Amino acid sequence: MRFASLSILLDDLVRNERRKRLVVLALCCTLWLIYGAIFLPYLPLGSGLMGHDYAFYLPNLLAGYNWALQNSYWSIPWFTPAACGGMPFYADMNAAYISAPQILTLFVSPLRAVQITFMLFAFIGMWSAYGLMRMAFGASRTASVIAAALFLFNGFYAYRMLIGHLTYHAFALAPLLMAILLPRMLQVVPRTKQILPGMKQVLPGIGETLVRACLAALCLTYMFHSGLFHAIPPVLMACVIVILIHGWLFGFQGFSWALLAGAGLLALGLSAGKLHAAVSLSLVFPRDFYRLPGVENIGLLALSLFTSLFWRPLSVPLVNADWAQRRHEWEYGLTLAPIFIIYYLYRDTQWRSLRWRSPGFARIAAGLTIAVLVLTPLALNFYAPAWNEFLKQLPYIRSTSSLLRFFCLYVPVIVVCIGIAVDRASQSDAPLRRKIVLVAIAVIVAQSAITDRRSYAGESYNPSAITGEYARAAEAGIIRPIDRIADGGAFPDPGDAMASGGSAIPCYQPMFGYRLEKFPLGALQPGPIMSERAGVLNLKNPACYLFPKENKCAPGDHFTIAQTKEAEDLASYKPFPFKQPASQVIATNISIASSMACIMGLMLGGFLWRRREKGLPT
Numbered sequence: 247m248r249f250a251s252l253s254i255l256l257d258d259l260v261r262n263e264r265r266k267r268l269v270v271l272a273l274c275c276t277l278w279l280i281y282g283a284i285f286l287p288y289l290p291l292g293s294g295l296m297g298h299d300y301a302f303y304l305p306n307l308l309a310g311y312n313w314a315l316q317n318s319y320w321s322i323p324w325f326t327p328a329a330c331g332g333m334p335f336y337a338d339m340n341a342a343y344i345s346a347p348q349i350l351t352l353f354v355s356p357l358r359a360v361q362i363t364f365m366l367f368a369f370i371g372m373w374s375a376y377g378l379m380r381m382a383f384g385a386s387r388t389a390s391v392i393a394a395a396l397f398l399f400n401g402f403y404a405y406r407m408l409i410g411h412l413t414y415h416a417f418a419l420a421p422l423l424m425a426i427l428l429p430r431m432l433q434v435v436p437r438t439k440q441i442l443p444g445m446k447q448v449l450p451g452i453g454e455t456l457v458r459a460c461l462a463a464l465c466l467t468y469m470f471h472s473g474l475f476h477a478i479p480p481v482l483m484a485c486v487i488v489i490l491i492h493g494w495l496f497g498f499q500g501f502s503w504a505l506l507a508g509a510g511l512l513a514l515g516l517s518a519g520k521l522h523a524a525v526s527l528s529l530v531f532p533r534d535f536y537r538l539p540g541v542e543n544i545g546l547l548a549l550s551l552f553t554s555l556f557w558r559p560l561s562v563p564l565v566n567a568d569w570a571q572r573r574h575e576w577e578y579g580l581t582l583a584p585i586f587i588i589y590y591l592y593r594d595t596q597w598r599s600l601r602w603r604s605p606g607f608a609r610i611a612a613g614l615t616i617a618v619l620v621l622t623p624l625a626l627n628f629y630a631p632a633w634n635e636f637l638k639q640l641p642y643i644r645s646t647s648s649l650l651r652f653f654c655l656y657v658p659v660i661v662v663c664i665g666i667a668v669d670r671a672s673q674s675d676a677p678l679r680r681k682i683v684l685v686a687i688a689v690i691v692a693q694s695a696i697t698d699r700r701s702y703a704g705e706s707y708n709p710s711a712i713t714g715e716y717a718r719a720a721e722a723g724i725i726r727p728i729d730r731i732a733d734g735g736a737f738p739d740p741g742d743a744m745a746s747g748g749s750a751i752p753c754y755q756p757m758f759g760y761r762l763e764k765f766p767l768g769a770l771q772p773g774p775i776m777s778e779r780a781g782v783l784n785l786k787n788p789a790c791y792l793f794p795k796e797n798k799c800a801p802g803d804h805f806t807i808a809q810t811k812e813a814e815d816l817a818s819y820k821p822f823p824f825k826q827p828a829s830q831v832i833a834t835n836i837s838i839a840s841s842m843a844c845i846m847g848l849m850l851g852g853f854l855w856r857r858r859e860k861g862l863p864t
Contacts, residue, residue, distance in 0.1 A: 766802025
């Protein structure tokens with residue numbers, strides 16, 4: 247009878263466990279569908295219009311599709327004829343050829359690819375945040391669901407995608423990267439009402455470590471190739487903060503740091519070819535001619551950050567600015583839910599009964615490091631003449647026209663901290679946890695639904711020309727080559743000229759500045775690309791932008807009459823011969839070798855990991 251009762255009890259526990267998993271699955275999927283119902287109507291709007299910056303990214307997707315249709319997806323699209331009379335494509339950090347939306351255009355239209363990417367990466371971000379809390383922090387399902395909901399509805403991802411910043415979709419990989427870097431937690435004693443539950447870190451074996459290193463490297467590489475280069479530094483800073491928080495709670499270890507370093511080196515190898523090309527292009531066209539804006543009043547800056555995170559963007563006057571920062575630059579919202587959660591925990595939890603460990607040297611050092619990293623985005627956006635002059639001398643920062651994007655650091659960090667607070671402060675109080683999750687989800691959904699988005703409803707880009715040309719090319723299996731330089735003023739958006747075989751001037755290319763301050767117009771003029779004038783064709787040789795010394799030309803030079811075949815190949819989205827420096831060839835080979843090493847690492851790591859799970863010698 248005892249064995250029968252035990253069996254019934256175990257069966258009930260299993261069923262209860264399955265029931266909880268199904269509840270979590272249903273709840274998170276419902277939140278994801280609500281998210282889509284709120285934001286998808288802006289991609290596009292009912293009028294057919296969408297975010298203005300898609301005027302740059304949708305033509306790029308069509309150009310990438312034309313290249314893949316004419317050649318193969320796996321060949322490197324060094325150049326494109328579709329913009330500015332001929333431009334570097336692979337080296338352009340904003341041309342995300344190796345990315346999900348570009349791959350999706352092999353099967354669906356650019357507009358549909360944007361919609362799928364938006365929902366797919368929101369889904370990935372939501373479940374990654376859940377997994378981060380559940381596995382790396384050993385959090386309860388309640389705390390993990392709250393973290394997933396907060397990250398899903400964060401304003402940085404949603405509104406960047408609405409406005410047309412397609413490259414920011416890779417931000418959704420931030421919690422996945424953190425989950426890969428941190429060891430799993432195993433509960434060894436029942437949860438007690440103390441700040442550190444009875445858990446221990448489970449450091450992975452060689453096989454799992456190898457797999458994790460490769461996956462983390464792939465996350466970083468995808469961020470780089472998909473164009474997230476503006477947000478990669480704050481994402482890495484957020485990773486460091488979360489690793490330090492994990493060490494503060496569960497003990498410091500070198501695994502995560504070694505894994506981050508190894509993944510970073512592998513990611514540099516995987517990205518070496520594109521990184522070298524991008525740096526070469528940036529050296530020819532540095533973006534250091536814009537002033538660096540900031541806020542003079544530190545209190546006002548802190549207030550604007552607080553409202554941007556928890557309420558709605560506050561219009562703050564920036565000094566030393568070349569133009570005003572639009573609303574989407576201040577969108578980082580996590581809704582008021584974190585504030586309500588802290589309020590509930592403060593009211594209903596006996597904080598003084600929680601036992602804190604006395605800080606040692608490692609914890610003090612970690613706390614100071616966290617404080618410095620948390621204050622860095624504020625420091626970067628604070629304006630004082632001497633401080634601003636110092637920042638303008640720093641690499642990377644001097645080529646940036648705004649540092650507000652560093653505020654995205656707070657999104658994953660706050661999500662993790664709220665999840666920890668809910669889990670640690672309510673471990674023995676199930677009713678409190680249920681109340682917290684209900685209130686938090688209600689606040690997140692309600693605030694996201696009623697937020698005033700009239701400014702986003704007034705966006706102006708019409709994607710019909712690009713989607714129409716895509717439909718024609720997909721049905722016929724034939725690309726439309728560029729046959730003329732088009733007057734960009736004749737089109738609502740210059741990038742649309744490619745849909746009718748034109749390459750527009752003036753064009754939209756941030757590499758030359760937002761007002762084309764550095765664009766070498768030269769002899770380029772509206773008319774047929776093969777028209778000859780003073781021995782040159784009416785088409786730029788884009789190799790001269792990228793490697794002018796090796797190709798014995800100057801940035802902005804045109805194809806000569808002797809290069810008619812090369813010009814025809816470029817206009818037809820075909821590769822043409824050009825000279826690369828030895829360093830670029832080496833960098834490309836490093837990327838190829840790193841790709842092979844990554845594949846082998848995943849296979850070997852998976853094999854060793856599986857043998858260890860089965861208890862076999864490795």
